[in-house]
Amino acid sequence: MSDHCGLCGAEFTSMDTMLGENKLSDGNILCNKCLEKASNINQELLYGLNNFSINDIKRLIENSKVRETGEISNENLPIVINSEQGLLSKDLYKKRLKEIKQQLDQLKANLSIFAKGEIKELPHILALDETILAITDAQFSKTVDAGILLATPKRIVSVSKAMFSPVKVNEYHNEDILEVSFVNSFLSPIIKIHTKDKIVEFESFLNKDYAEDFYNFIKKIYNKEESQKQSDEVKTVSSEALFGQLEKLAQLRENGILTEEEFAEQKKKLLEKL
Numbered sequence: 001m002s003d004h005c006g007l008c009g010a011e012f013t014s015m016d017t018m019l020g021e022n023k024l025s026d027g028n029i030l031c032n033k034c035l036e037k038a039s040n041i042n043q044e045l046l047y048g049l050n051n052f053s054i055n056d057i058k059r060l061i062e063n064s065k066v067r068e069t070g071e072i073s074n075e076n077l078p079i080v081i082n083s084e085q086g087l088l089s090k091d092l093y094k095k096r097l098k099e100i101k102q103q104l105d106q107l108k109a110n111l112s113i114f115a116k117g118e119i120k121e122l123p124h125i126l127a128l129d130e131t132i133l134a135i136t137d138a139q140f141s142k143t144v145d146a147g148i149l150l151a152t153p154k155r156i157v158s159v160s161k162a163m164f165s166p167v168k169v170n171e172y173h174n175e176d177i178l179e180v181s182f183v184n185s186f187l188s189p190i191i192k193i194h195t196k197d198k199i200v201e202f203e204s205f206l207n208k209d210y211a212e213d214f215y216n217f218i219k220k221i222y223n224k225e226e227s228q229k230q231s232d233e234v235k236t237v238s239s240e241a242l243f244g245q246l247e248k249l250a251q252l253r254e255n256g257i258l259t260e261e262e263f264a265e266q267k268k269k270l271l272e273k274l
């Protein structure tokens with residue numbers, strides 16, 4: 001398997017590999033940047049990338065360059081934005097809402113009924129190819145607006161929509177997030193996003209466990225060193241425990257409690273866990 005983008009040749013980042021490969025019909029793989037660039041020219045890519053080869057993509061980008069310098073054509077431009085209202089066309093809105101709801105189902109998103117209004121806004125807020133990685137009920141600390149907090153491959157977004165008032169959206173781009181932290185509290189845990197110039201706090205009293213699950217997910221993305229350290233520790237502990245068990249087994253064999261075959265079988269089982 002190649003670990004370089006078939007178009008720009010760049011080595012894949014951890015974000016590229018984490019989100020699954022963007023595989024083309026000829027086995028070439030695109031990095032997320034190139035996919036974004038190409039899909040800005042032709043949205044169809046997002047719905048059937050494996051129908052296109054690397055040459056198709058090159059041609060697509062070549063043609064769009066020609067068009068930029070030549071006459072303006074609407075042919076391959078995204079048709080989704082209704083420029084008058086800045087909203088999606090009705091059909092695309094429905095399609096996107098359905099996709100988003102499917103993503104929430106897959107995530108087993110356990111949102112309160114208060115989040116319904118926010119979810120209906122998501123097709124307008126998220127880009128067409130922006131998937132939801134994790135989501136929770138959460139609201140800005142010290143406000144009364146209920147809302148949701150969600151993570152996508154490029155940012156964390158908070159959405160809050162009170163009845164009869166416009167939706168409030170705040171976004172924190174990955175490159176601006178230094179780290180995230182969590183304050184566990186019996187009443188309402190707090191998720192903190194640390195950016196270069198401020199720390200924003202979100203309370204989550206509607207579903208405390210779910211907020212913690214959300215935090216555990218985003219910390220893997222934003223607190224890289226810490227999660228690395230933790231997973232190493234867990235590994236050492238578990239292999240130590242396994243070796244302890246192996247020693248006990250060896251003793252049981254020496255004492256004649258286990259036969260040679262029984263020992264071999266148990267040993268194999270233990271080593272498989274490593």
Ligand SMILES: [Zn+2]
Pocket residue numbers: 005006007008009010030031032033034035
């Ligand atoms: Zn690339």
